[in-house]
Amino acid sequence: xxxxxxxxxxxxxxxxxxxxxxxxxxxxxxxxxxxxxxxxxxxxxxxxxxxxxxxxxxxxxxxxxxxxxxxxxxxxxxxxxxxxxxxxxxxxxxxxxxxxxxxxxxxxxxxxxxxxxxxxxxxxxxxxxxxxxxxxxxxxxxxxxxxxxxxxxxxxxxxxxxxxxxxxxxxxxxxxxxxxxxxxxxxxxxxxxxxxxxxxxxxxxxxxxxxxxxxxxxxxxxxxxxxxxxxxxxxxxxxxxxxxxxxxxxxxxxxxx
Amino acid sequence: xxxxxxxxxxxxxxxxxxxxxxxxxxxxxxxxxxxxxxxxxxxxxxxxxxxxxxxxxxxxxxxxxxxxxxxxxxxxxxxxxxxxxxxxxxxxxxxxxxxxxxxxxxxxxxxxxxxxxxxxxxxxxxxxxxxxxxxxxxxxxxxxxxxxxxxxxxxxxxxxxxxxxxxxxxxxxxxxxxxxxxxxxxxxxxxxxxxxxxxxxxxxxxxxxxxxxxxxxxxxxxxxxxxxxxxxxxxxxxxxxxxxxxxxxxxxxxxxx
DNA sequence: GCTCGGGTTTCACTGAGTGAAAGGCTGACT
DNA sequence: AGTCAGCCTTTCACTCAGTGAAACCCGAGC
Numbered sequence: 001x002x003x004x005x006x007x008x009x010x011x012x013x014x015x016x017x018x019x020x021x022x023x024x025x026x027x028x029x030x031x032x033x034x035x036x037x038x039x040x041x042x043x044x045x046x047x048x049x050x051x052x053x054x055x056x057x058x059x060x061x062x063x064x065x066x067x068x069x070x071x072x073x074x075x076x077x078x079x080x081x082x083x084x085x086x087x088x089x090x091x092x093x094x095x096x097x098x099x100x101x102x103x104x105x106x107x108x109x110x111x112x113x114x115x116x117x118x119x120x121x122x123x124x125x126x127x128x129x130x131x132x133x134x135x136x137x138x139x140x141x142x143x144x145x146x147x148x149x150x151x152x153x154x155x156x157x158x159x160x161x162x163x164x165x166x167x168x169x170x171x172x173x174x175x176x177x178x179x180x181x182x183x184x185x186x187x188x189x190x191x192x193x194x195x196x197x198x199x200x201x202x203x204x205x206x207x208x209x210x211x212x213x214x215x216x217x218x219x220x221x222x223x224x225x226x227x228x229x230x231x232x233x234x235x236x237x238x239x240x241x242x243x244x245x246x247x248x249x250x251x252x253x254x255x256x257x
Numbered sequence: 258x259x260x261x262x263x264x265x266x267x268x269x270x271x272x273x274x275x276x277x278x279x280x281x282x283x284x285x286x287x288x289x290x291x292x293x294x295x296x297x298x299x300x301x302x303x304x305x306x307x308x309x310x311x312x313x314x315x316x317x318x319x320x321x322x323x324x325x326x327x328x329x330x331x332x333x334x335x336x337x338x339x340x341x342x343x344x345x346x347x348x349x350x351x352x353x354x355x356x357x358x359x360x361x362x363x364x365x366x367x368x369x370x371x372x373x374x375x376x377x378x379x380x381x382x383x384x385x386x387x388x389x390x391x392x393x394x395x396x397x398x399x400x401x402x403x404x405x406x407x408x409x410x411x412x413x414x415x416x417x418x419x420x421x422x423x424x425x426x427x428x429x430x431x432x433x434x435x436x437x438x439x440x441x442x443x444x445x446x447x448x449x450x451x452x453x454x455x456x457x458x459x460x461x462x463x464x465x466x467x468x469x470x471x472x473x474x475x476x477x478x479x480x481x482x483x484x485x486x487x488x489x490x491x492x493x494x495x496x497x498x499x500x501x502x503x504x505x506x507x508x509x510x511x512x513x514x
Numbered sequence: 515g516c517t518c519g520g521g522t523t524t525c526a527c528t529g530a531g532t533g534a535a536a537g538g539c540t541g542a543c544t
Numbered sequence: 545a546g547t548c549a550g551c552c553t554t555t556c557a558c559t560c561a562g563t564g565a566a567a568c569c570c571g572a573g574c
Contacts, residue, residue, distance in 0.1 A: 005529080005530095006529095006530090008266075008306065008530070009265075009266040009267060009530075009531085009561085009562075010266060010270050010306040011306065011310075013266075013267050014307075014310045017330050020330065020333050021333070022333065025333050025335065028521090029521065030519070030520060030521075039563080039564050039565085041523080041524095041563080041564060041565090042562080042563065042564070045562085049268065053268075053271045054365075057334075057336070065333075065335050066330060066333040066334040066335075066337075067334060067336075068334050068337055068363065069365075070327065070331040070334060071328070071331030071332065071334040071336075072337075072370060072390070073277065073323060073331070074327040074329070074330070074331030074332070074388075075328065075387060075388025076277050076278070076282050076322075076323040076388070077314075077325050077327060078282065078322050078323075079324075079325045079328075080323075080325055080329075081328065081387055082282070084387075085387070089376075089378070106325065108311075108326075113325060121346070121349070130332060130341075130342070131328065131329050131332025131333070131338055262560080264561095265561070265562085266530085266562085285550090285551065285552090286551075286552065287552075296532080296534085297551090297552070297553090298532080298533060298554080298555095299532065301552075301553070301554095302531085302532095319551080
C-alpha cells in the first residue's frame with residue numbers, strides 16, 4: 001500500500017503542516033508534497049481534508065497557507081495564549097514603566113518559543129517573531145530557561161555547537177555553564193550583545209504552581225542606555241507577579257524535553 | 258475495519274483536536290474518545306501520535322491539552338498572527354490616543370474570530386477571548402464584517418435566529434438588515450449595548466490588497482463616556498492605515514464562507 | 515508545436531488501521 | 545477486605561482505507 005512502509009496517515013498529515021515556515025508561508029500542492037515527501041496524489045487527498053476542516057486555506061493564487069482554524073485551536077494551548085493572557089497585564093505594566101521591549105517565552109525541548117512581545121515604539125529593534133523559535137543560549141529569556149532546565153536538557157544544549165550571533169556571543173560550553181550557575185545564584189540573566197550588537201536584555205524566571213520555572217520574561221533595551229543591575233529588580237518583580245497568577249489557572253504542565 | 262465506514266483517519270485526528278474548547282481545555286483520554294466518538298484504543302493510538310508531534314501535551318495530572326506546537330504552526334496563519342503583526346502598531350497608536358479597548362477580528366463563515374485585543378486597564382470590561390469566536394450580528398467588528406460579507410453569508414446570518422445578549426440586542430432581521438445598509442453607507446458600525454449593557458463599540462473595516470473587507474477594528478468604551486460620532490474618524494483612520502500595510506504582505510486571501 | 519510545472523483521477527493491491535475482548539491499575543465507597 | 549467505576553493498554557483476526565504508478569488535463573513560456 002505505502003511506498004514508505006510504517007509511515008502512518010497521521011504522520012503524513014502532520015508532515016504537511018510541518019512544511020510551512022516563516023520563510024515559506026504559502027506553498028503550492030507540489031511544493032507541499034515535495035517538502036512532506038509524499039507522492040502528489042497522496043498529498044492532494046490529505047490536503048483536501050485539511051482544507052475542508054480549516055487547518056489549511058487555499059488562496060486565489062492557488063497556494064495553500066496555514067488556516068485560521070489551526071490558530072484558533074492552537075490558542076487553547078495553556079503554554080501559548082493561555083500563558084499570554086495571564087502575563088499580559090504585568091507585561092504591559094513593565095512596558096508602561098520602561099517603554100522598552102518586553103518579551104515572554106517558554107522552553108520547548110532545547111529551544112525557546114516566543115509567546116508575546118510588546119515592542120517599544122522607540123526601543124531597539126528586536127528579531128522576535130511571536131510563535132517563532134530561537135536558541136536558548138543567547139537571549140535573556142533563553143538563558144533563564146536554560147539555567148533552570150532539567151540537567152539533561154542543559155547537557156544537550158552544551159554538547160551541541162553553540163551558534164554565534166555576534167562577535168561576543170558565548171559559544172564556549174565552559175563559559176556558558178558558569179554563566180548558567182550565576183543566573184541561578186542571582187535569579188536573573190543578562191544577555192549583553194549576545195544576539196545583536198546594539199541590544200542588551202535582562203530576564204527573570206516565571207514559576208508555575210509547583211515552583212518549577214515554566215517561562216521567562218525580559219526587557220530588551222539598547223545597550224547604551226542600559227543598566228542591568230537597575231533593571232533586574234523590575235524584571236524579577238514582574239516574573240514573580242506573573243508566577244502568582246499562574247496559581248490555579250495554568251493547569252499541570254507537561255514534561256517537556 | 259472501521260465501525261464507522263468511510264470515516265477517514267485524518268477526520269478522526271481532527272475530531273480529537275476539535276474536542277477541546279475554552280470550557281474544556283484539559284481532557285482525559287476517555288473524555289477525548291467520547292467527544293470525538295472514537296473507541297478508546299483508536300483514540301489512544303492517534304493521541305499518542307499527536308503527543309509525539311507536539312499537537313497535544315499530557316500533563317502530570319494525566320490530562321491532555323492542546324500543545325504548543327499547534328499554536329506555533331497556527332501562528333503562521335496569515336489571517337491570524339500575520340494580520341496581528343501588521344495591525345499591532347496601529348492598534349497601539351489607537352490605544353495610546355484613547356486608552357480604551359482596541360479589538361481586531363476577522364470573519365470565518367458566519368462568525369467572527371478575535372485576533373487581538375488591547376485591553377484598557379481602566380476601560381470597560383469586554384468578553385473577548387483572543388482566538389475565540391463570536392456572533393457577527395452584535396459586536397461592532399462583527400457588524401462591519403457582516404455588512405461587507407458576501408450576500409449569501411448575510412442571508413445565512415439573517416435567516417438564523419439572532420441571539421439576544423441584552424434587552425437591546427437587535428434580533429429582528431429587518432432591523433438588522435437596515436443597520437447593515439447604514440454601515441455600508443457611513444463606513445463604520447456602532448454597537449450600542451448590543452452585547453453588554455455598559456459597553457458601546459465603534460468599528461471600521463480593514464481592506465485587503467484587492468479592496469475587499471478582510472478584517473475589522475474597533476474601540477470598545479463604557480457607554481457613559483462615549484460619543485460614537487467623535488470616535489468614528491479615529492477608528493476609520495486606523496482601519497485605513499492597517500489596510501495600507503496589507504498591500505503586499507498579506508497574500509491572497511482564501512474564499513471564506 | 516513542445517516542454518515544464520501545476521494538478522486530478524483511476525484502480526489493482528495491500529498493509530495500516532480497526533475495535534471487541536481481555537487485562538491491569540487506582541481511588542472511592544461500603 | 546471486597547466491590548465498583550473510571551482510567552487506560554494490549555492483543556489479534558479481519559478488512560477496507562489508503563496507496564502511488566500511470567494516464568490524463570491545463571496553462572504558461574519559448
